[in-house]
Amino acid sequence: MSLVNLFAQGVLLGGYYALLACGLSLMFGVMRIINLAHGDLAILAAFLVFSISDAFGLSPFLSLVAVLPIMAAVGWALQRGILERSLRSGMLVPLLATFGLSIALQNLLFEAYGADTRSLGDMIGDLVFDSYEVTSQFSVSYLAALIFALAAAVLGGLSLFLKYTSLGRAIRATAEDPDTAELVGINARAVYAVAAAIAVATVALAGTMLAMRATFDPYSGPMQLIFAFEAVVIGGIGSLWGTLIGGIVLGLAQSIGAAFDPKWFLLAGHLTFLVVLALRLFRDWARARGGLRSSLGLRG
Amino acid sequence: MSLLAVDRLDVRHGLLHAVREVSFAVDEGEIVALVGANGAGKSTLLRAIAGAHLPSGGGIAFDGADITSMRAYNRVAQGIALVPEGRRLFGGMSVEENLKAAMRVGRRGYWTLDKVMELFPMLSARRDALAGNLSGGERQAAAIGRALMTNPRLLLLDEVSLGLAPVVIEQLYRSMRNVLQGGATLILVEQELTRALSVATRVMCMLEGRIVLDGPAEAMSRDQIVDAYFGLHRAARGRA
Numbered sequence: 001m002s003l004v005n006l007f008a009q010g011v012l013l014g015g016y017y018a019l020l021a022c023g024l025s026l027m028f029g030v031m032r033i034i035n036l037a038h039g040d041l042a043i044l045a046a047f048l049v050f051s052i053s054d055a056f057g058l059s060p061f062l063s064l065v066a067v068l069p070i071m072a073a074v075g076w077a078l079q080r081g082i083l084e085r086s087l088r089s090g091m092l093v094p095l096l097a098t099f100g101l102s103i104a105l106q107n108l109l110f111e112a113y114g115a116d117t118r119s120l121g122d123m124i125g126d127l128v129f130d131s132y133e134v135t136s137q138f139s140v141s142y143l144a145a146l147i148f149a150l151a152a153a154v155l156g157g158l159s160l161f162l163k164y165t166s167l168g169r170a171i172r173a174t175a176e177d178p179d180t181a182e183l184v185g186i187n188a189r190a191v192y193a194v195a196a197a198i199a200v201a202t203v204a205l206a207g208t209m210l211a212m213r214a215t216f217d218p219y220s221g222p223m224q225l226i227f228a229f230e231a232v233v234i235g236g237i238g239s240l241w242g243t244l245i246g247g248i249v250l251g252l253a254q255s256i257g258a259a260f261d262p263k264w265f266l267l268a269g270h271l272t273f274l275v276v277l278a279l280r281l282f283r284d285w286a287r288a289r290g291g292l293r294s295s296l297g298l299r300g
Numbered sequence: 301m302s303l304l305a306v307d308r309l310d311v312r313h314g315l316l317h318a319v320r321e322v323s324f325a326v327d328e329g330e331i332v333a334l335v336g337a338n339g340a341g342k343s344t345l346l347r348a349i350a351g352a353h354l355p356s357g358g359g360i361a362f363d364g365a366d367i368t369s370m371r372a373y374n375r376v377a378q379g380i381a382l383v384p385e386g387r388r389l390f391g392g393m394s395v396e397e398n399l400k401a402a403m404r405v406g407r408r409g410y411w412t413l414d415k416v417m418e419l420f421p422m423l424s425a426r427r428d429a430l431a432g433n434l435s436g437g438e439r440q441a442a443a444i445g446r447a448l449m450t451n452p453r454l455l456l457l458d459e460v461s462l463g464l465a466p467v468v469i470e471q472l473y474r475s476m477r478n479v480l481q482g483g484a485t486l487i488l489v490e491q492e493l494t495r496a497l498s499v500a501t502r503v504m505c506m507l508e509g510r511i512v513l514d515g516p517a518e519a520m521s522r523d524q525i526v527d528a529y530f531g532l533h534r535a536a537r538g539r540a
Contacts (some may be wrong), residue, residue: 166404173390173401180388183350185376185405185450 005138006259007252012140014231014251015148016213018244020206020224021231022155023199029238030175030195032091033083036098038228040105040221041200042207045071046120047113047218049208053123060120064208068201075200079193102221109218120211128212147209154202155244162240171195230273249276301364303328303485304349304454310357311341311348318344320509321358326454331486333500333517335493337529340506342489343385346456349487350382351375362454376405379453385462385489387443391432395423395442398431402449409451410483416445419475437468441475448479455479457488461495473499493525507531 024038035041045067052063082101086093121128124143131139162168170191174181178188210216210224227250235246250269257268286292302325311319318341326332334342347353349360351372359368362378370378390398399413417424420441426434431442440460447455460476461469469492476499480486490496497503503520505513505528513520513528526532 166400169393169397169401170404172393172397176390176392177388179352179372180384180390181401182372183352183376183382183384183388184402184446185373185407186401187371187373 002137006255008138008140009144010252010255011248012144012148012251013255014244014248015144015151016206016209016247017227017231017250018247019147019151019154019202019209021228021235021243021247022151022158022240023201023203023206024225024228025232025235025238025240025243026158026195026199026202028232029240030171031079031083031087031192033087033094033098034229035199036095036225037102037105037221038098038203039223039225040102040109041071041074041203042210042224043109043216043218043221044074044105045204045207046211046216047109047118048204049211050118050120053120060123060208060212064205067204067208071204072197072201075197075203076193078200079196080189083196084189084192102225106218106221113218115217117215117217118211119215120208121213121215124212143213147213150205150209151244151247154205155240158198158202159240167191167194227269230269234273234276302326303363304487305361306345306349306358307361308358309345309348309355309360311344311353311355313344313353318509319348319355322506322509322511323358324504324511324514326485326487328453328485331480331499331501332488333496333503334487334489334506335491335496335503335525335529336506341509342506343458345506346382346458346487346489347384349454350380350456352382352384373405376450376452377407379407379451380456381447381450381452381454382456383443383447383458383460385458387439389431389434389439389442389446391430393431394428395431395434395438396427398442398446399449402446405450407451410481411448411451413449416448419448419478420445422471436464437472440464440468440472444472444475444479448484452484455484455486457486457490459489459491461490461492469495493522493529497522497525505529 020042024035027033027035048067048070049060049063052058052066053060082097083094086097127143131141133139162172170181170186171194173184174186174188174191181188181191231246231250232243233246234249235242235244249272253272254265254269257264304326306325307323309319309322310317322345334345336342344353348355351370355368359366361367362375362380367375367378390401393401396413399416417427422438423441423445426438431439434442444457460472464472473495488496497517500517503513503515503517503525504511505525507528512531513525
């Protein structure tokens with residue numbers, strides 16, 4: 001039974017990683033930008049939710065409703081103000097721009113909020129520890145289940161949106177070939193800004209969920225970026241459903257690692273990421289040499 | 301007033317001066333065949349009219365309004381559509397999605413999804429196929445169909461028959477006559493002179509970035525065009 005419990009916790013944790021990675025995956029898939037400020041934007045959203053809830057005594061869930069459009073606007077402005085300009089100068093410049101943004105955000109948050117570690121856990125009442133007890137050794141936390149459901153809804157909703165709506169088609173067309181998209185009447189720059197707005201709004205969701213289930217401080221962002229990046233790479237770059245799988249694999253690896261020794265929690269995740277990455281590189285290497293067998297010299 | 305007026309247009313690709321002080325006007329209903337050797341500047345001229353390349357000098361007016369610095373997607377909204385060289389379909393999307401992507405501009409008119417499928421029966425059979433998996437002829441049909449979905453007043457076709465089997469080219473050109481039902485004015489770049497002359501009402505020939513021959517198709521002899529094509533007329537006048 002504890003094995004079932006272990007798996008269930010791993011999968012639920014994976015839901016959080018998938019939610020976190022969704023925006024990174026979307027921005028990479030559409031604009032070919034790896035947003036190094038991804039984690040810091042999540043933390044920014046967490047602080048915004050914290051501030052609104054603290055000032056008005058609101059539930060963080062209500063504050064989140066107010067923060068979502070704010071963060072969407074941040075994403076839109078980020079694309080229009082910084083990324084669009086930097087994209088014109090090739091691949092490296094957007095990477096550097098978001099790296100700079102990451103450092104700036106961390107230090108601005110430090111200026112504004114200080115070094116204290118905070119959590120939204122004490123603002124959501126019993127939800128933070130309530131769980132559904134299946135057996136004495138297997139229980140499912142309401143919050144973890146809620147986060148997983150949210151991740152599935154966001155990823156599923158985004159997939160449907162991209163597939164079946166006019167704007168979704170425009171985003172996919174622009175992702176494939178922005179110049180040709182313009183030639184069929186799609187305003188590629190506006191589409192990019194919309195995609196960035198959606199991506200950063202999902203980051204805000206993830207940041208708020210992190211702040212409810214754990215603690216955060218102004219420098220928590222980079223670790224979240226690493227988790228998101230690992231989930232995206234494990235799941236296959238640019239695929240939304242792959243991102244869900246990647247998040248789950250990462251969550252499982254960490255939970256299983258931690259079951260052997262709590263110190264292994266992070267290490268098991270990183271190792272899984274490295275193994276998947278190595279396998280991918282090996283597969284590409286083998287493919288370039290006409291398949292696995294011939295590349296290993298097993299075929300005359 | 302002419303539909304399209306190009307005034308002393310200069311377009312550069314870096315150091316290459318691809319289009320040099322080109323001026324011409326096209327009236328509504330004309331079918332212009334733009335011919336010339338490889339590298340004469342035909343594609344660049346079409347791309348500049350569509351807004352895919354910004355000119356370094358001169359101006360373009362469409363329906364009386366200056367569009368020289370207008371972005372490509374806005375020109376589509378005004379009624380200019382380009383079928384680019386190499387088709388440039390969205391390979392990860394289905395044929396139907398490719399066509400629908402061009403509906404976002406919201407120009408309603410004669411051409412609808414059904415009308416385009418009717419025009420190219422070979423497409424309706426492959427409606428749900430990924431554009432990346434189509435044959436060359438199907439790709440070209442999809443690319444033309446996608447441009448028609450914006451209900452253009454001016455349709456620019458770049459190298460329609462390039463890389464296609466003669467049978468397929470024949471099919472596409474037969475459909476092309478029906479394209480005119482939508483009321484579009486056409487400028488087509490074509491390597492194959494006979495094909496181009498079979499539909500065109502006017503022939504323009506480019507050489508080294510300039511228009512060297514321009515006139516009604518029926519008034520022009522094949523030799524005249526070939527001479528212009530290779531720049532022989534200049535040699536004849538002793539200016540070479």
